[in-house]
Amino acid sequence: MAMEVYVQNNKIYFYTDKPEVNALGITDYTDDLWLKIKSKKWNIRYGRRDKKKKMKLHPYIYTKIKGKQIDLHRFIMEYWYGKDELEKATKEGYVVDHLNNKGLDCQISNLCFIPRVLNTSKGNDYDIRRKFIRPLMAINITKDFDTQLFQITIAFNEPATLYNYGKIIPVSKIFFLYERFRRALNDANCIIDDIHEEKIFNIEKLRHIDFEYEIIKYLHFPAGQIEPTFVLRDNGELLLNKDTSKILFNEAAPSQKLYKRNKNKQKEH
Structure with a gap:
């Protein structure tokens, strides 16, 4: 049928x-x-x-x-x-x-x-191991047809911290940009290895050409209030409260800002 x-x-x-x-x-x-x-x-x-x-x-x-x-x-x-x-x-x-x-x-x-x-x-290898690492993070690779660039997207299912030039930044998502698929795949495997073994990875060892991240958004509730799983903010943004949710992220949408920024660089060259 x-x-x-x-x-x-x-x-x-x-x-x-x-x-x-x-x-x-x-x-x-x-x-x-x-x-x-x-x-x-x-x-x-x-x-x-x-x-x-x-x-x-x-x-x-x-x-x-x-x-x-x-x-x-x-x-x-x-x-x-x-x-x-x-x-x-x-x-x-x-x-x-x-x-x-x-x-x-x-x-x-x-x-x-x-x-x-x-x-x-x-x-x-990669397709199997990324399933086992999902309780800690959802890692994916995607490609932009317009720029022909690849992007590793990571959505963390456990608290994560980015160390960037001496700054300690709590992050919910990280995005890495690549010109070649093999480099993206190699870095994705390295990230999985490091997170699995040490629960930390060194961005300086990766071979990306650009990256972005999203900072964790903290929610504050009055004492004694039952914390909801989802919170709708005044600006229409729907947030998931990870402290009360057992939901695991499967993927993060790629950063369009990364593609746009590097598309402009491609035009310059």
Whole structure:
């Protein structure tokens, strides 16, 4: 049975009622892309099966064009980069990687051409270890199509402190910017290692070209008041009270300020 496809909040969603698929497929919306997607039938395939647990694993979305199976992530990369670039990358041994290891997330910021061998090593190392470190922090890598820059995003699930030029800064999020994916991946692995072993990492050892951070926002409640899990501030900002919440962050949205700042630098050069 074909998936239901619809548009909401400037995103294109793919839905199936198959119980083993517990997430929506998603990609970015443009008028032209929506016309291409809605004209086709989309279904689910599985990357592999767990024979012991009798489970289907790693769902991917696909369609058929002239009898040939085409995965959504390759369909999307062809739309954004062009057929020639996709064919060239394939011929040179590159694959389309889902940066967050979620095969249903086909947003262009989550897709990247990387060598097949790097895709395999990433899946056997980084993609596994980042799940185990999540009680301490949510770490992800994303890519900006406009600037072609990569960003490591970190949202801390435990209190964290940044030491920057002699200053001690309590932070909730940190963002690191890179020109190359391999450097971003290497640094992400180093950060995971250091946080796992010592619960601290040295920014000076990383190879980023720029970075940003968000300072922890402290909430003060009258004595005796029951502290809420969520707080809506007068400016409309919704804050999560980590002291009372058992919610863990899965990801932090990339810093658009970093991309904008470095886009301007690219223009200057």
